[in-house]
Amino acid sequence: MAIDQSLIQSTPVISAIINADNTGVLSVDGTEEQFTAEDSNGLRSQLMSKVFEVAFDHGRPVRVSTMDESGLTGLRVSPDRQVEAEDTAEAQTTQNQETATPAPTPEPAAAAAAAVENARKTATKKPTPGPKESAATASAPVSSPVPETPLVLKEATVAPVQESASVTRRTLRDAQSFLSPHGATQPATQGMRGWLSSLGINIPPSETELAERVDIEHVSKHWAGTRTIMVANRKGGANKTPTVKNLAAIFALHGGGGVLAYDGNPEVGTLGWRTEKGDHNSTVLDVLENSDRLLSASAVSGDMAGYVHHQSDDRFDVLRSDDSLVGTHVMTGEDVDTIHAVAAKYYRLLVMDSGNVDRGSDWARMIAHTNQLVVPTTTMEDRAEAALLTLKALHERDEHAAKLAENAVVIISQWQPGEKAVADRIAEGFRPFVREVLTVPFDPALKSGRIVHSALSSASRRAWLHATAAVAQGL
The missing domain is CATH 3.40.50.300 (P-loop containing nucleotide triphosphate hydrolases)
Known part of the structure; x- marks a missing residue:
């Protein structure tokens, strides 16, 4: 299921910097840890493995801000290794509040089994599942919760048919197409967002990548x-x-x-x-x-x-x-x-x-x-x-x-x-x-x-x- 934003608190404050030379820095409440890898994907895997550990240790989802060549990316990360994109301005506003307030359920992002396995292999420690950890499955989340109480069916009533308002006749030359002129937005291909998309976690492109596409x-x-x-x-x-x-x-x-x-x-x-x-x-x-x-x-x-x-x-x-x-x-x-x-x-x-x-x-x-x-x-x-x-x-x-x-x-x-x-x-x-x-x-x-x-x-x-x-x- 989608990550519950109401569980995210103002701490820990997590940020990750990914440099072009395949070095990076992860900061958790001001404590920094250096990372090095042979390529950018390996570096991102190491950093995300550490973030998964932090989420597991706290027993709840955490927020992380990442900075790389594609710009600033906000993520929500759960203990069971789900990842969702988050608007960075929204994340900053929420983080500045003294207590987290419930927010509408966001559009869910699909969890990728490949990301889980990759993160597990590179993690510096492998935590033992505890009572707060959800079942480790890679099934796609549903967009809305299943009702816990049975639905009561009421007898349907048929509304009387009303006459439609009078329509002004126009020439067919003025008729607009039903086809949308815009195609679906392709997932991110750059930076941390692109890496997550390559693992099957559908992350939208950043503003920087969208500007490049234009x-x-x-x-x-x-x-x-x-x-x-x-x-x-x-x-x-x-x-x-x-x-x-x-x-x-x-x-x-x-x-x-x-x-x-x-x-x-x-x-x-x-x-x-x-x-x-x-x-x-x-x-x-x-x-x-x-x-x-x-x-x-x-x-x-x-x-x-x-x-x-x-x-x-x-x-x-x-x-x-x-x-x-x-x-x-x-x-x-x-x-x-x-x-x-x-x-x-x-x-x-x-x-x-x-x-x-x-x-x-x-x-x-x-x-x-x-x-x-x-x-x-x-x-x-x-x-x-x-x-x-x-x-x-x-x-x-x-x-x-x-x-x-x-x-x-x-x-x-x-x-x-x-x-x-x-x-x-x-x-x-x-x-x-x-x-x-x-x-x-x-x-x-x-x-x-x-x-x-x-x-x-x-x-x-x-x-x-x-x-x-x-x-x-x-x-």
Whole structure:
């Protein structure tokens, strides 16, 4: 059966902290105990085993607050190893009361035999069942108690049939569907809640996980026709290439591919240096040379494989800029139109690295094709100033460019560790003038070498997902 909340008292006060390095601390009324395990699941099992012991020693259910990478989770734990999720605000309110007051019976969570066995194996002591311990079964609890007294059946009376109120006739075009637009909420998959769900204890996701699911829903969306994102800052070293790489990776990983990152630098760009190279040396010049064939009716999607460089880990393609040491080709606006036409035929989403020169016809045509502008910068003062000047120049160019500037997304990357305050200060400077401003933490995986999105820290990946979701909402 469900855990009786009226049995929970203000003590003991139990909290558990689960660290990313698989170490943890359990505090019971201020007394702390350290735990270490080989993986996060083993650590959670150890901590829950100890909480089961505390509940058994007190002979009643206890409340525990856990903190891990998914956020704060409140749980109710009984001596017979049942576990239920509890709203943390509700738990704090109840815990602050001098005496526990009866509460309505919550929706029960199914007890898992696997969780019981796992907890028993890792427990530091195995208590002997006492009179206060309920029978150790793993049967699913019922949602309402069985009446202890027999029901008395009364003779049914039939109410007179009343005429329904008059109904205003409307056209069937206005009829609403009986089908719910929302699906059932999936159980938690992250942190302590996710671990409990994996054991069969149906725990709802935390607010943190729900927010992440919303961001994933945004970046997973497909649009009719090709959408184009331009990443622009007239200053070099403003984090344009890492921004292009992470945006493309997140859109491809969650949206199912069909994403092209195009290095539109009129000179030698760095996108090719920071990404995986295919088994050929093709660049944008090869696409231009063969554009008639690629745009012909007889061309098929596989034809593009010989011109782009597929990212096996991040599932998108890269079109490199001309990297010839003695190259003489100068990109024109007509070239950009051709590249965009080819990209639009083979890809649903194009992420363009604009390079640093913003006065040529090529740059102007990139702007003309753009649906969403992204302006990256770092916490370095001159990079932030260049980002501001880029926005100002666009605002004065023409109506389309001005609209892009007003609806731009600015992404501020910490250039060095510990620069959050600087990033926040720069963000406030941009916030009144653009649609969205996001900050992402410093990550050594972005400083040099080939960029692989999965190599970033979990905090970085989450920040980039949130930033990409903001970009997606402008498409």
